[in-house]
Amino acid sequence: MWPLLGIAVVVVGFAVGLNPLIVIAAAALVTGVMAGIAPLHLVAAFGKAFNQSRYVSVVWLVLPVIGLLEREGLQERARMLVARMRAATAGRLLIVYLALRQISAALGLMSLFGHAQTVRPLVAPMAEGAAEARHGRLGARARMLIRAYAASADNVGAFFGEDIFVAVGSVLLIKGFLQQSGIQVAPLTLSLWAAPTALLAFAIHGIRLWRLDAKLKRLAAEGDP
Amino acid sequence: MIGLEQVYWLMGAMFAGIAILSSRDRVNPKRAGNAGFWGLLAVSFLFGSIIGDLANGVLVLALVLLGGTGALGRGAPRTTSPRQREARAKLRGNWIFGPALIIPFVAIGGTLTLARFSVHGVPLIDSSEATLVALALGIAVALLVANIWLRPPASTALEEGRRLADSVGWAVILPQMLAALGAVFALSGVGGAVGRIATTWLPLGHPFTAVATYCVGMALFTAVMGNAFAAFPVMTAAVGVPLIVHRFGGDPAIMGAIGMLSGFCGTLTTPMAANFNIVPAALLELPDRNAVIRVQIPTAIPLLIGNILLMYLLVFRY
Structure with missing residues (x-):
């Protein structure tokens, strides 16, 4: 259940009006750490997914x-x-x-x-x-x-x-x-x-x-x- | 073969140009931040496919630091005044719509035809990427036509692109950031956990409560994840297939179709669906980041209720 803490970070972060980029990065960090993913592995996974979704920016x-x-x-x-x-x-x-x-x-x-x-x-x-x-x-x-x-x-x-x-x-x-x-x-x-x-x-x-x-x-x- | 990689090169070149122009903009006190942000984005598009996952991750963190801490200012590219625009609009007449209309026509024509061409048996374009390649081609043609017709000074298009890019600012990378967050959620098993909660805590003994839970769950889960595609497998595996289809004998096609559209009701209400809700607010220069969401919520709620009723009335009948 602990990875769900990342969702809480998203909800609270957006509600408080923090910068969305910071909120998303923090949510990814919290979720990954709670799921027991090593920090470097987490950064790499995030980078990979960011890179693979470059197509959404073509517009x-x-x-x-x-x-x-x-x-x-x-x-x-x-x-x-x-x-x-x-x-x-x-x-x-x-x-x-x-x-x-x-x-x-x-x-x-x-x-x-x-x-x-x-x-x-x-x-x-x-x-x-x-x-x-x-x-x-x-x-x-x-x-x-x-x-x-x-x-x-x-x-x-x-x-x-x-x-x-x-x-x-x-x-x-x-x-x-x-x-x-x-x-x-x-x-x-x-x-x-x-x-x-x-x-x-x-x-x-x-x-x-x-x-x-x-x-x-x-x-x-x-x-x- | 031409595919997305070549489109990314074009985008990388555009962001690199914007970065260079930003660094020279003496009016913007934060020009170093702008140059750094657009420059890193250029690196992502030019070299993202070869630098490896970890380097991409570090690059994203740098983009977040620059974009998230207010390091970006707004440049002041030279452009025309409202009065000049008014005069030019009268002078040019409706022809000014021409280049803007070239884009969709080439995009559609290209999508339908490009995948058929081949050189020595090798297809010219990867068919799975035809839509986006054709869109990029349409933009390139429109840019060429506009430049030949209007004859602006050489760097004008890039300067005007910088004006718009600066007005959108850090929100440019928001859609990609959310996609990456979705990947981390998937890696960490977030979807399964949400599904378990939904089925453990809710009364699902009646067909109507099962339908209502499935539709509302799709909308809420989509609002949290920003994407109905992430919510669909979770809710359908937890509630849709075992209860609506197997226990109560509902039609799977009706359930799937209306279930997905219930998720889209959630998309209308969430800042997590950045490219539909937050990016347009930036693009239209609305001071309230949530202005688009505010006008969509009163449509999303009755539509979700309508979906629940439609599914309940249809799914057990066909």
Whole structure:
């Protein structure tokens, strides 16, 4: 049971607001020591896993292109484009993005959108532009709220769309694990049964995005600084 | 054969360039910290595959020390003012979206086609890595097109990359750190211990409590580990297969599909899922690190309840 102390370190560390890098390193140390792993062996195991997961960082390669386009007015153009659409509101725009993200993920096109590729350079500025066109200059709270919702639309769309695609990692993991337990399931069946939750996720988050517009209106009326 | 290793070289070169520009940035009083952090990251990407596990471990510790103790400042690369951007946006029109759209189109086209090419019978690209290689290719093409069209001064793209990298800061390595923590957890048998606790302490005599325990357990365990993939084998072995499938005769496919998605509800609520929740907050320059999580929790909770009901209604029926 003692290795579970590492989980406590994570929970307390994040709750107290320590730097996450320090919290994670401390949790790894505590867990490993409690499990009786020698310190040098532990450092090597941590280094190996860090090195093997470098692929999750490939998306950072996009930063120079996005920065270059931002310098030439990418975000401003995205705002202008939306300000001219009279039906556009921040909430409606994010609902459209949620749907696009979910459908494309369901078709296996996960890398089509993402926080670095689309949310920061395009989606968040568009939603801000739509809100500005409607409520005038945005206060700091409204702006942060719109950005946070833009990121949430990307996450909800990606998580609850990807399992409808047959060849995605999580579907293969489910199949693989059940197979080890002596149970055969077809990937297609798994992706079929991911559909009800996908629809529910779209409904729940869609309603919340739809209500974002009312929230922004209230913030504007209160004179959000 | 071109694979991830070559993509890592490209990333190493990018971080090395950012480190050199950082070291020359006299406006940033912490420039040595920035140069050290990005420089070490460059070493990780350029040489991580050959320096061995222990050296990689020491490298990570150095990154943690620099990133975790506030040694990084924010550089001041020369960029355009908001007014200039406004003017250029009007001048360039919607063409500015072009290079940004090249990335996904090349990424998808590449994923679908690259693995088919071969030179003298040797495949050009490792098919298991095709998606990420194609993404990198899309970025390279977009960068080339943007540079030819916009003709900025030579180091502009790298300086702009540095601006964004500094705004994300130490959070750049957070996803990899969490993956490494997951590996240490696995090595230490944390998953098994959590599973034993769940089954020892909870009343699981009724199909509904078994379903609810499985779904809530998936969400909570995922929130702690930051990853539903780590939670799935543990919860499914402890509760899913023995109780829902074997004792109560539930359908394994429905259980697995909805169980995994219950885990994703947990992903929405946790700072441990850094690349989805913490990194975007940094990327969008939100002062509150947990701002994204805050707006996701009111979606995650009703969705988890919905998952429990869906599983209970469906799993014993088909």
